[in-house]
Amino acid sequence: MADNRRSQPHPRGRRPAGENTRAALLAAARVEFTERGFDGATVRAIAQRAGVDAAMVNHWFGGKDGLFVAALDIPVDPTEILSRILDGDPEQTAERILRTFLSVWDANGGGALAALVRSVASHEQAARMMREFLGRVIFGRIVTAVAPDQPKLRAALCGTQMVGLAMVRYVIRLEPLASADPHTVVAAIAPNLQRYLTGVL
Amino acid sequence: MADNRRSQPHPRGRRPAGENTRAALLAAARVEFTERGFDGATVRAIAQRAGVDAAMVNHWFGGKDGLFVAALDIPVDPTEILSRILDGDPEQTAERILRTFLSVWDANGGGALAALVRSVASHEQAARMMREFLGRVIFGRIVTAVAPDQPKLRAALCGTQMVGLAMVRYVIRLEPLASADPHTVVAAIAPNLQRYLTGVL
Numbered sequence: 155m156a157d158n159r160r161s162q163p164h165p166r167g168r169r170p171a172g173e174n175t176r177a178a179l180l181a182a183a184r185v186e187f188t189e190r191g192f193d194g195a196t197v198r199a200i201a202q203r204a205g206v207d208a209a210m211v212n213h214w215f216g217g218k219d220g221l222f223v224a225a226l227d228i229p230v231d232p233t234e235i236l237s238r239i240l241d242g243d244p245e246q247t248a249e250r251i252l253r254t255f256l257s258v259w260d261a262n263g264g265g266a267l268a269a270l271v272r273s274v275a276s277h278e279q280a281a282r283m284m285r286e287f288l289g290r291v292i293f294g295r296i297v298t299a300v301a302p303d304q305p306k307l308r309a310a311l312c313g314t315q316m317v318g319l320a321m322v323r324y325v326i327r328l329e330p331l332a333s334a335d336p337h338t339v340v341a342a343i344a345p346n347l348q349r350y351l352t353g354v355l
Numbered sequence: 356m357a358d359n360r361r362s363q364p365h366p367r368g369r370r371p372a373g374e375n376t377r378a379a380l381l382a383a384a385r386v387e388f389t390e391r392g393f394d395g396a397t398v399r400a401i402a403q404r405a406g407v408d409a410a411m412v413n414h415w416f417g418g419k420d421g422l423f424v425a426a427l428d429i430p431v432d433p434t435e436i437l438s439r440i441l442d443g444d445p446e447q448t449a450e451r452i453l454r455t456f457l458s459v460w461d462a463n464g465g466g467a468l469a470a471l472v473r474s475v476a477s478h479e480q481a482a483r484m485m486r487e488f489l490g491r492v493i494f495g496r497i498v499t500a501v502a503p504d505q506p507k508l509r510a511a512l513c514g515t516q517m518v519g520l521a522m523v524r525y526v527i528r529l530e531p532l533a534s535a536d537p538h539t540v541v542a543a544i545a546p547n548l549q550r551y552l553t554g555v556l
Contacts, residue, residue, distance in 0.1 A: 285527050310523060310532035311543055317527070318519020322511060326486050326518070331511035342512055342556050346547040355543050 176214045178204035183225040184283075192222060192286035226283050236295060244300045248347035249340055251296065255316065256336040259324065268324040271317070288313040300351050311350040319343060377415045379405035384426040385484075393423060393487035427484050437496060445501045449548035450541055452497065456517065457537040460525065469525040489514040501552050512551040520544060 182204035186195035197218050201208040215221035219233065235258075239250045293309035301308045322328045323339070331339065349355075383405035387396035398419050402409040416422035420434065436459075440451045494510035502509045523529045524540070532540065550556075 281527050285529050288523075288527070289529055307531050307535075307539075307543065310529045313527070313529050314519035314523045314532070314544070315516065315547075316519070317522045318515035318517070321518045321522065322489075322515045326482050326489070326514070328486050328490055328511045328514050330508050331515070334508075338508075342508065342551075343515070346516075346550060349547060350543075 172214075175204070175206050175210050178206060179210060179214060179221060180225055183221050187222060187225060187283055187286065192218075192290050197221075222283075222287065226287055235292075239296055240299050244352060245348065246344075247296065247300050247351055249344045251312075251316075251347060252319075252340045252344055253336065256339060259320065260336065268320075271320055271325050288317070297351065302352060304355060307355065308350055311355075312347060315343065315347050315350060373415075376405070376407050376411050379407060380411060380415060380422060381426055384422050388423060388426060388487065389483055393419075393491050398422075423484075423488065427488055436493075440497055441500050445553060446549065447545075448497065448501050448552055450545045452513075452517075452548060453520075453541045453545055454537065457540060460521065461537065469521075489518070498552065503553060505556060508556065509551055512556075513548060516544065516548050516551060 179200065182200045183195070186200045186203060189195075190199075195218075197211045198208050200221070201211055204210075211217065211221055215224055216233070235254055238254050239247060242250060289306075289309055293312045294305070297305045297309040297312065319331075319339070323331050326332075334342075380401065383401045384396070387401045387404060390396075391400075396419075398412045399409050401422070402412055405411075412418065412422055416425055417434065436455055439455050440448060443451060490507075490510060494513045495506070498506045498510040498513065520532075520540070524532050535543075
């Protein structure tokens with residue numbers, strides 16, 4: 155579970171109400187995002203389903219994006235990721251995307267990512283959430299910021315490269331990519347990813 | 356199950372010996388390829404494990420490649436695929452790879468491929484066989500034929516693009532790539548794949 159908050163261990167059976175609120179929101183979010191997609195699901199409906207005040211979404215997750223990513227079990231903060239990626243020369247966006255993702259993914263040997271990709275491949279619900287995540291939260295916004303045209307096609311093409319890299323490096327573990335240092339991976343892949351972002355299609 | 360042979364239905368309980376031989380070889384091949392990898396597994400050892408003559412591998416599968424692919428449940432004939440891809444201008448190899456794979460994958464709406472990718476993502480045995488298939492049978496040979504240098508890295512990079520395309524088009528089904536016509540997909544992706552094959556890395 156992605157948990158951006160630091161929490162103290164608490165005695166068995168005495169969970170603070172906040173933890174219950176957070177868990178209820180996550181469960182409700184998974185249902186709403188799956189049924190309605192990222193755009194269709196509203197913070198109000200999720201909070202209502204969880205039986206808590208809508209303000210709790212901001213309190214616990216910093217907003218809808220944060221709740222979505224927490225529900226997706228991805229151990230990253232999308233706002234921080236986005237600003238790291240969008241800050242700087244648009245022609246080096248691909249390099250920043252790859253450097254950022256590799257640093258997150260490599261952190262635990264790709265274990266969390268491999269688990270995520272596995273669940274995406276085997277569960278329609280996870281596939282749908284990944285579709286939304288790739289399409290809107292990450293690539294939708296990055297691509298909108300830098301693409302000269304065809305933002306949706308460009309976002310999907312970026313998705314092929316990033317999902318494929320995740321599969322080959324962490325799930326299939328094909329050498330030499332599985333153990334290549336991040337610098338080598340970035341140098342090899344960045345020009346391709348950059349073409350999908352800003353090149354002639 | 357990949358089955359390149361036409362077979363007549365036969366009465367329950369009266370399966371011809373040939374079908375048993377074929378099934379025994381497939382079962383033995385899965386064990387041997389998984390334990391020893393594509394290079395380590397020998398036709399002799401597979402036949403021995405199956406309790407049949409080694410000549411049966413050629414008879415039923417046309418050789419080790421064919422047996423490997425049949426064991427992998429991919430509905431293609433690798434020899435035919437390879438000749439289709441390697442025949443022609445090396446600078447258009449990527450286009451031929453994409454056209455060939457899309458025609459095979461799209462044939463049944465990507466169902467068989469989605470199932471394959473799912474099993475690769477969830478089973479270490481399938482992941483290992485996919486690793487061997489990508490690394491040696493398909494990209495190893497194609498890349499060896501056209502790459503100016505670093506054939507292993509190039510093969511793995513091609514793997515990221517092709518596996519990612521399979522995931523995004525057939526498993527995650529991210530639009531507009533999920534329903535784009537093959538021509539659009541080839542035009543968008545071929546230059547990237549070609550860079551991995553013959554470009555400057």
